[in-house]
Each structure stands twice: as C-alpha cells, then as structure tokens.
Amino acid sequence: DSEIVLVGRSNVGKSTLMREITGHSVDTGQKPGVTRKPNHFDWAGPDFMVTDLPGFGFMNGVPEDVREQIKTDVVRYVEANADKILVGILVLDGKAAVDIIDRHSGPDEIPHDVELFHFLRDVDVEPVVAVNKMDKVDDEEERLNDICDRLGLYPPWQQWQxxxxxxxxxxxxxxxxxxxxRHHLHEAGRDDL
Ligand code: GDP
Incomplete structure (x- = not known):
C-alpha cells in the first residue's frame, strides 16, 4: 500500500490539483485515453506514489466508445493494483457535480462518479472525495450535503470529513x-510518511 490514485471526470481540475499537491506540473496535453505514467508524490511523504489516471466522461470531440474505454481502463488499473493502493481520490467539480449526477441518474443508469465511489469501496481502496472548485460554490453546506446524499452518505457532511x-x-x-x-495513512499505520 504505497500508492494513491486520482480519478475523476475530465475538466474537474485533476491536473491543477496534481500540480498543487506535488509541486510538479503534469502533462495536460496528453491525448485522451492515454494513461499517464505514475507521477511521484511528495505530498504525503517519501516513497509514496500518486497516479493520475485519465479523466473520463464527456470530452469535446471524443466519441462515446473511446470515453467508455477510458473508464474501463481506469477501473482495470485500480482493480489490478488495489493491493497497493491505499487511498483513491475521486475529484468532483463542486459547482457541477450534483447536476451531472442527477442528469445521469435513472432506472438503468448510474452516474460515473457514484459508480466510481462505490467501486473504490468494493475493492477496499479508501475513497476520499475531493470536492473541487468550492470557490465557485455559493451555499457550501448545502452543496456538500447534497453530494453526501448522492453518494449514499448520510448528511450532514461534517460527519464524513x-x-x-x-x-x-x-x-x-x-x-x-x-x-x-493523512487520516487514512494513520489508520493504515503509515505514520512514518
Ligand atoms: P482536468 O481535466 O481534470 O485535469 O482539469 P484541469 O486541471 O485542466 O482544470 C480544468 C479547468 O478548471 C481549468 O480551467 C482550471 O483552471 C479550472 N480549475 C481547476 N481547479 C479549479 C478550482 O479550484 N476553482 C476554479 N474556479 N477553477 C478550477
């Protein structure tokens, strides 16, 4: 367990977040669907690796089958490496996530973000939901409670910090x-990091 993965739809701010937490600029110009090499993480501590997986979901000019393939590749990567992965950071766009989730919820449809969240839990990777772009959100409490609700976490969100x-x-x-x-590193006995 020496890896953290970042997953999320395209345009949620994964590259910006990677740059912020690792101090390294990541290649944002890669072709959609091409898995980036794992980037070394110097945020939580040494010997920890962060893997920034490709963004999935709607992308301008990217056909449906390619988008599906990207999501499948992300899921396969996490499945194949689940033993090594301690935390899965699911990045959401706090401004848009609830609308997108609601638009894609139906009897035959589970929104990508909700599916990924439950998938991480199913493979025993601790999910942490990074609700990004909060600077654009007016009612923060309401938005965070709505996100909890959509993910099946009983509000208020403060219970799920x-x-x-x-x-x-x-x-x-x-x-x-x-x-x-850090909470999850602590739980896993990785305080040395
Ligand atoms: P990625 O496709 O998930 O890697 O997303 P990027 O990191 O390329 O960001 C997509 C867009 O969202 C860019 O225009 C960023 O400047 C913007 N963005 C990223 N993080 C934030 C944030 O915290 N607040 C706001 N307002 N915009 C952000």
Missing part, C-alpha cells in the same frame, strides 16, 4: 484533502 474534502485546487486551498488522506 475523512471522506468529503472541500477544496479549491486553483486557489491552493487543499488542507481538507491533506487531512483526509
């Missing part, structure tokens, strides 16, 4: 995520 981390990657406000991840 090791799981729900409101952040603004662009502003460099990522303390809540840092604390949530």
């Amino acid at each position: 090791e799981t729900i981390a409101p952040i603004s990657a662009k502003r460099g406000t990522v303390d809540a995520l840092d604390e949530a991840v």
